[in-house]
Amino acid sequence: MNRIFSGVQPTGNLHLGNYLGAIRNWVRLQTDYECIFCVVDMHAITMWQEPTQLRSHIREVAAAFIAAGIDPNKHILFNQSQVPAHAELAWIFNCVARMGWLNRMTQFKEKAGKDRENASVGLFAYPNLMSADILLYKATHVPVGEDQKQHLELARDTAQKFNGDYGVDFFPLPEPLIFGTAARVMNLRDGTKKMSKSDPSDYSRINMTDDADAIALKIRKAKTDPEPLPATLAGLEGRPEAANLMGIYAGLADLTLDQVCARFGGRPFSDFKKELADLAVSVLTPIQDEMRRLLADTGAVDAALRDGAGRARALAAPILREVQDIVGFVRP
Numbered sequence: 001m002n003r004i005f006s007g008v009q010p011t012g013n014l015h016l017g018n019y020l021g022a023i024r025n026w027v028r029l030q031t032d033y034e035c036i037f038c039v040v041d042m043h044a045i046t047m048w049q050e051p052t053q054l055r056s057h058i059r060e061v062a063a064a065f066i067a068a069g070i071d072p073n074k075h076i077l078f079n080q081s082q083v084p085a086h087a088e089l090a091w092i093f094n095c096v097a098r099m100g101w102l103n104r105m106t107q108f109k110e111k112a113g114k115d116r117e118n119a120s121v122g123l124f125a126y127p128n129l130m131s132a133d134i135l136l137y138k139a140t141h142v143p144v145g146e147d148q149k150q151h152l153e154l155a156r157d158t159a160q161k162f163n164g165d166y167g168v169d170f171f172p173l174p175e176p177l178i179f180g181t182a183a184r185v186m187n188l189r190d191g192t193k194k195m196s197k198s199d200p201s202d203y204s205r206i207n208m209t210d211d212a213d214a215i216a217l218k219i220r221k222a223k224t225d226p227e228p229l230p231a232t233l234a235g236l237e238g239r240p241e242a243a244n245l246m247g248i249y250a251g252l253a254d255l256t257l258d259q260v261c262a263r264f265g266g267r268p269f270s271d272f273k274k275e276l277a278d279l280a281v282s283v284l285t286p287i288q289d290e291m292r293r294l295l296a297d298t299g300a301v302d303a304a305l306r307d308g309a310g311r312a313r314a315l316a317a318p319i320l321r322e323v324q325d326i327v328g329f330v331r332p
C-alpha cells in the first residue's frame with residue numbers, strides 16, 4: 001500500500017500557497033493512498049512561537065485540514081508533539097545526516113538570515129526532523145509545494161545512507177508529489193518571491209481566513225504590469241505577476257495555465273482581477289465557514305487530533321523498535 005505523509009507548520013495564518021500548493025492536493029490523494037497528515041508543532045518552535053498563539057494555530061491548522069476535506073476518520077490527522085517517536089528517530093538521523101548536507105539547505109539560509117550564530121540548533125537540524133516525520137511511517141509519497149523539494153532530497157539521502165551504513169534495505173526512498181501550476185504561489189506584491197506567512201506585508205498574501213472584502217482588496221492591489229493578459233503561455237515569459245495571478249486562477253478553477261490564457265488573453269488586468277476575486281471568494285468561503293464552525297467548540301478538533309495521535313503512535317512503534325534493533329540499542 002502506498003502511504004502519504006505530509007505536514008504544515010502552525011506558525012501563523014495559512015495562506016493560499018499552503019492551500020493550492022499542498023492541502024487541496026491532499027484532499028484528492030485520500031482516495032488512492034493511506035494518508036497521514038500532521039500539524040508539525042515541533043518544527044514550528046525552531047523559531048520563537050508565543051505559547052498561547054501556538055496553541056490556537058495548531059487547532060486552526062487542524063480545523064483547516066478538516067474544513068478543506070481531509071477525513072480524520074478514514075485517515076490520520078495529528079499534531080507531531082504527541083508522537084514522541086518523531087523526536088527519537090530525528091535524533092538517530094542527526095547522527096546519520098552530515099553537517100555538509102544541512103549546510104546546503106536554502107530554507108535554513110533564508111530563515112537564519114545574516115545572524116546565523118543566533119539561529120536555534122533546531123532550525124539547523126529541522127530537515128532531519130522532517131526526514132523522521134516521513135520515514136517513521138515508511139511513507140512512500142510526500143505531497144508538497146516546490147519549496148520543500150530540497151528537504152525531500154535530503155530525506156532520500158538520509159534513508160539511503162541509513163540503509164547503506166547498516167547494510168539493510170529498511171527505509172523506502174520517499175517520492176515527492178509536486179502538482180502543476182500552483183506548486184509555487186508567488187507574493188502578490190512581488191511575483192519573484194514566494195507567498196509566505198512571514199512576509200511583513202499582509203497585502204502580499206491571501207490568508208485562508210481573509211473575508212471577501214479583504215480578498216477583493218488584496219487582489220485589486222496586487223502588482224501587475226501595463227500590458228493586457230497574454231493569450232499563450234509564451235506570452236507569460238518575463239511577466240512574473242501575470243504568471244502568478246493566472247496560475248492562481250488556474251489552481252482555483254482547476255484549469256491548466258493554457259486554458260486560462262485562452263480564456264483571458266487580450267483582456268485588461270482590471271477585468272481579470274474581478275473574476276479572480278470572485279473565484280477566490282467562492283472557493284474559500286465554504287472552507288472558512290466550516291473552520292469557524294469547528295473552532296467555535298474545539299472539542300471536536302481536539303478529539304480528532306487525539307484519536308489520530310493514538311493511531312500514529314501505533315503505526316510508528318514497531319518501525320521505531322526495528323530501527324533501534326538495527327542501530328544496536330538494547331531493548332531489555
Ligand code: TYM
Binds near residue numbers: 008009129147
Ligand atoms: P510549510 O508549513 O512552510 O508549508 C506547508 C505546505 O505548503 C506549501 N507551500 C506552498 N506551496 C505553494 N506556494 C507557496 N507559496 C507555498 N508556501 C508553502 C509547502 O511546500 C508545504 O507543502 N517543512 C514543511 C513542513 C513539514 C513537512 C514534513 C512536509 C514538516 N515535516 C514532512 C512534508 C513532510 C514546511 O515548512 O511547510
